[in-house]
Amino acid sequence: MTEKTGIxxxxxxxxxxxxxxxxxxxxxxxxxDCGQTGTHIGCEHGICGAxxxxxxxxxxxxxxMFAVQAAGKIIRTVEGLADGDRLHPxxxxxxxxxxxxxxxxxxxxxxxxxxxxxxEPNISDDDLLDVLSSNxxxxxxxxxxxxxxxxxxxxxxxx
Amino acid sequence: MTAHTxxxxxTWVGRAIRRLEDPALVxxxxxxxxDLPAAHWVRFVRSATAAGKIVKISxxxxxxxxxxxxxxxxxxxxxxxxxxxxxPVAQPILADGVVRFVGECIAACVAASEAEAEDLADRVxxxxxxxxxxxxxxxxxxxxxxxxxxxxxxxxxxxGKVKTPDFDAVWRGAHKIVKVDARSRRQNATPMEAxxxxxxxxxxxxxxxxxxxxxxxxxxxxxIADLLGFPESDLRVIAPDVGGGFGQKMSLAAEYVVxxxxxxxxxxxxxxxxxxxxxxIAGFHxxxxxxxxxxxxxxxxxxxxxxxxxxxxxxxxxxFPTTCGVEPLMAMAEMPGPYDVRHYACxxxxxxxxxxxMAPYRGVSRPVITFVLERLMEKAAAAFGIDPIDLRRRNLIxxxxxxxxxxxxxxxxxxxxxxxxAVEHIGLPAFRxxxxxxxxxxxxxxxxxxxxxxxxxxxxxxxxxxxxxxTPGWETVIxxxxxxxxxxxxxxxxxxxxxxxxxxxxxxxxxxxxEPQLIKVIHGDTDRAPYGWGTFASRSLVISGGxxxxxxxxxxxxxxxxxxxxxxxxxxxIVLEAGSAKVAGTDRTITIAxxxxxxxxxxxRFKGEIEPGLTETGTYDxxxxxxxxxxxxxxxxxxxxxxxxxxxxxxxxxxxxxINPMIADGQVHGGVxxxxxxxxxxxxxxxxTGNILSSTLADYLPPTAHEIPPIELHHIETHTxxxxxxxxxxxxxxxxxxxxxxxxxxxxxxxxxxxxxDEMPATPQRIRAALxxxxxxx
Numbered sequence: 001m002t003e004k005t006g007i008x009x010x011x012x013x014x015x016x017x018x019x020x021x022x023x024x025x026x027x028x029x030x031x032x033d034c035g036q037t038g039t040h041i042g043c044e045h046g047i048c049g050a051x052x053x054x055x056x057x058x059x060x061x062x063x064x065m066f067a068v069q070a071a072g073k074i075i076r077t078v079e080g081l082a083d084g085d086r087l088h089p090x091x092x093x094x095x096x097x098x099x100x101x102x103x104x105x106x107x108x109x110x111x112x113x114x115x116x117x118x119x120e121p122n123i124s125d126d127d128l129l130d131v132l133s134s135n136x137x138x139x140x141x142x143x144x145x146x147x148x149x150x151x152x153x154x155x156x157x158x159x
Numbered sequence: 160m161t162a163h164t165x166x167x168x169x170t171w172v173g174r175a176i177r178r179l180e181d182p183a184l185v186x187x188x189x190x191x192x193x194d195l196p197a198a199h200w201v202r203f204v205r206s207a208t209a210a211g212k213i214v215k216i217s218x219x220x221x222x223x224x225x226x227x228x229x230x231x232x233x234x235x236x237x238x239x240x241x242x243x244x245x246x247p248v249a250q251p252i253l254a255d256g257v258v259r260f261v262g263e264c265i266a267a268c269v270a271a272s273e274a275e276a277e278d279l280a281d282r283v284x285x286x287x288x289x290x291x292x293x294x295x296x297x298x299x300x301x302x303x304x305x306x307x308x309x310x311x312x313x314x315x316x317x318x319g320k321v322k323t324p325d326f327d328a329v330w331r332g333a334h335k336i337v338k339v340d341a342r343s344r345r346q347n348a349t350p351m352e353a354x355x356x357x358x359x360x361x362x363x364x365x366x367x368x369x370x371x372x373x374x375x376x377x378x379x380x381x382x383i384a385d386l387l388g389f390p391e392s393d394l395r396v397i398a399p400d401v402g403g404g405f406g407q408k409m410s411l412a413a414e415y416v417v418x419x420x421x422x423x424x425x426x427x428x429x430x431x432x433x434x435x436x437x438x439x440i441a442g443f444h445x446x447x448x449x450x451x452x453x454x455x456x457x458x459x460x461x462x463x464x465x466x467x468x469x470x471x472x473x474x475x476x477x478x479f480p481t482t483c484g485v486e487p488l489m490a491m492a493e494m495p496g497p498y499d500v501r502h503y504a505c506x507x508x509x510x511x512x513x514x515x516x517m518a519p520y521r522g523v524s525r526p527v528i529t530f531v532l533e534r535l536m537e538k539a540a541a542a543f544g545i546d547p548i549d550l551r552r553r554n555l556i557x558x559x560x561x562x563x564x565x566x567x568x569x570x571x572x573x574x575x576x577x578x579x580x581a582v583e584h585i586g587l588p589a590f591r592x593x594x595x596x597x598x599x600x601x602x603x604x605x606x607x608x609x610x611x612x613x614x615x616x617x618x619x620x621x622x623x624x625x626x627x628x629x630t631p632g633w634e635t636v637i638x639x640x641x642x643x644x645x646x647x648x649x650x651x652x653x654x655x656x657x658x659x660x661x662x663x664x665x666x667x668x669x670x671x672x673x674e675p676q677l678i679k680v681i682h683g684d685t686d687r688a689p690y691g692w693g694t695f696a697s698r699s700l701v702i703s704g705g706x707x708x709x710x711x712x713x714x715x716x717x718x719x720x721x722x723x724x725x726x727x728x729x730x731x732x733i734v735l736e737a738g739s740a741k742v743a744g745t746d747r748t749i750t751i752a753x754x755x756x757x758x759x760x761x762x763x764r765f766k767g768e769i770e771p772g773l774t775e776t777g778t779y780d781x782x783x784x785x786x787x788x789x790x791x792x793x794x795x796x797x798x799x800x801x802x803x804x805x806x807x808x809x810x811x812x813x814x815x816x817x818i819n820p821m822i823a824d825g826q827v828h829g830g831v832x833x834x835x836x837x838x839x840x841x842x843x844x845x846x847x848t849g850n851i852l853s854s855t856l857a858d859y860l861p862p863t864a865h866e867i868p869p870i871e872l873h874h875i876e877t878h879t880x881x882x883x884x885x886x887x888x889x890x891x892x893x894x895x896x897x898x899x900x901x902x903x904x905x906x907x908x909x910x911x912x913x914x915x916x917d918e919m920p921a922t923p924q925r926i927r928a929a930l931x932x933x934x935x936x937x
Contacts, residue, residue, distance in 0.1 A: 038187020103184030104402025
């Protein structure tokens with residue numbers, strides 16, 4: 001074990017002052033040091049995307065970023081998607097279109113899709129499929145994830 | 160007979176209502192095993208060697224490292240079958256002097272955090288005296304091969320044989336014999352959540368609560384308590400939200416036994432979260448089979464006899480509770496699939512090797528046997544010079560009930576109808592025209608069909624026929640209405656993505672007239688749920704659904720009895736709907752909440768005619784049923800690179816009554832995607848030393864959204880007497896049919912080249928190798 005460093009992670013608008021080893025991944029820090037377990041870890045090598053969160057507006061794989069790299073940045077996780085009791089259109093669309101089964105990959109897909117659509121609201125269907133192929137789901141065969149994200153994209157554009 | 164709420168205009172069964180599971184899961188409020196904090200974390204030291212003797216294990220001074228020497232009083236895992244020449248081999252919880260596969264646990268390292276436990280594991284040195292490993296099943300069968308377990312001569316630990324009377328005579332008299340030699344490579348079910356366990360000691364009760372990502376919480380309790388030698392009542396097993404299982408999480412992980420042992424010994428909490436590499440190398444594998452299938456046909460293309468030889472590589476140990484018989488014995492029992500054939504011979508062997516143990520994976524054997532059988536149909540059609548669809552027409556079962564050559568009774572199904580439906584919707588003549596045009600331009604399109612049966616929802620007699628010491632089958636549901644009128648169903652099944660909290664609530668809602676959103680389905684906690692077999696084998700909606708219906712009918716009868724007292728009406732005139740009991744044709748009504756209150760607090764009114772309370776139990780142990788489907792894949796093969804692109808996928812399926820169409824479709828989608836992965840991409844690759852070359856998700860390739868085309872679904876609902884809800888299971892079907900359809904489509908695309916791809920996954924390398932060989936031969 002190496003010496004721990006004090007950092008502050010800003011997650012969903014709340015500051016978490018934590019002490020972490022330099023090798024601590026952002027995913028582990030979010031889950032274990034900040035107690036936000038909605039972000040899941042599926043592979044720890046940057047392939048499955050279950051741990052996707054939004055850092056300074058960009059979807060990132062939090063297993064490939066060190067917690068110390070995220071200090072001072074704006075981090076958003078699945079716990080911060082809803083506005084109080086009002087769910088984000090992406091969350092609504094996943095429920096409406098059965099975009100989840102076991103729910104383990106879901107937080108990563110939600111953050112990936114929201115992050116990309118906020119940056120690129122008019123993304124083409126082909127490009128969207130390209131983006132969604134960055135994450136893995138083992139339950140849905142992607143049919144209803146694609147459907148849900150397209151529906152939410154239309155809803156988000158309508159606002 | 161329908162069992163919808165009498166007098167009610169609407170029913171919940173058959174409606175695509177939103178899932179009750181979802182609000183927690185889309186907001187990050189789901190609770191998975193790895194979310195729990197623990198005082199101690201465990202990292203396992205795993206064998207880097209496929210076979211050898213452990214010479215020495217050295218750990219840093221003072222480190223908390225557990226080895227087999229510490230577990231002398233813990234029994235090994237030794238699952239049992241009483242038939243088929245099964246040899247019960249033992250798996251020590253931690254390798255005891257010998258290692259038998261890469262990834263086998265040798266030591267458990269304990270520290271205050273996961274990272275520190277991992278650091279410690281890196282500092283544990285294991286010296287192993289290597290011996291030559293057996294990786295391929297055929298090598299393990301060779302004369303003079305070393306034994307993986309001393310007690311298993313010839314490395315065969317289970318062997319089933321069947322030969323129907325007159326088989327030889329029929330075989331000799333056949334007009335044509337067609338042969339397929341097929342290979343299904345090894346796969347990993349790859350749930351997105353790898354395995355995880357968390358054992359915590361409770362000082363007040365002296366009990367252990369073991370939370371783990373399992374499909375079978377009660378079986379985990381039984382197994383762990385037996386191995387450690389303490390009463391099951393001192394162990395509570397919780398399966399919280401479980402991130403997919405697909406069979407991999409049915410089997411007992413040796414790691415779980417270590418966690419519970421540690422928690423009992425040290426009276427504290429101990430957790431382990433498997434990483435992806437561990438999961439890929441040691442988290443149970445599947446599908447590794449060689450199958451040789453010969454079909455004997457008469458002059459009209461009617462299949463008269465089948466002869467099969469199945470060699471299943473079952474890995475180094477036999478999995479608990481199903482045993483390693485699950486793959487070869489299911490292949491033997493169900494090989495004829497949806498085809499009528501009266502004469503059948505099969506030899507199915509489970510062969511032990513120095514590889515990761517096998518466990519069930521979605522479809523169990525049937526993705527392989529369907530692939531082989533459907534290759535046989537295509538080859539036979541070519542041999543006869545007739546359309547493969549027509550050949551299937553001549554052979555699909557169409558009279559019910561049908562008793563197969565292996566004695567299985569097929570209930571009413573729609574083998575021919577689903578195939579005709581698929582042929583019609585895919586537009587076969589138009590495709591053939593397009594294919595011809597494309598070929599002229601050097602573009603190679605192909606179409607592939609796969610018809611299959613999916614045996615589901617079978618009760619204890621089916622498992623007993625396999626000689627299983629632990630014979631699953633039945634399910635129990637305890638349904639209660641509490642005094643405030645809220646409904647809770649406690650079930651022995653253990654869903655993990657299948658949406659059972661919603662579909663069972665729909666079944667209950669129709670019986671007792673309360674909307675499903677007010678009904679809670681409780682599962683995955685041995686303190687709360689009745690003993691049951693968990694969720695696997697496409698069984699839960701059939702068996703747990705049936706038990707739910709039985710319990711709900713009892714509750715319904717009791718509610719009506721109370722209402723007839725309260726409303727002073729004839730029981731036959733009482734209608735339950737929208738939360739109330741009503742007297743039909745009048746405005747006399749009483750809420751179900753009020754009836755529930757009466758059942759608990761006003762029992763003196765019923766003069767002993769009604770037992771106090773409002774809790775009923777349903778148990779269901781059905782004979783089993785068969786779902787069926789026909790899958791169609793349209794592919795393009797790039798003959799230069801061997802790349803396969805799936806243009807379209809179509810499913811015509813029949814799973815009996817559909818309780819929630821949205822959920823049912825989702826099950827088919829997911830299965831098809833896994834089947835496509837199995838057909839094209841996914842392969843656990845061992846080198847000759849028994850090391851795994853595909854230990855990351857960059858090497859082992861579950862499909863992404865890019866590789867899965869739009870899937871078009873069509874449904875037929877055949878209502879069977881073999882399931883009281885009329886629902887047949889459909890959890891596995893997608894994975895069963897898709898590989899065969901895709902491989903047949905590739906072969907169709909490559910038909911001008913004279914190749915036959917009979918190995919899956921059909922990777923670009925394999926396709927190119929076949930094309931090169933054909934070029935050379937030409």
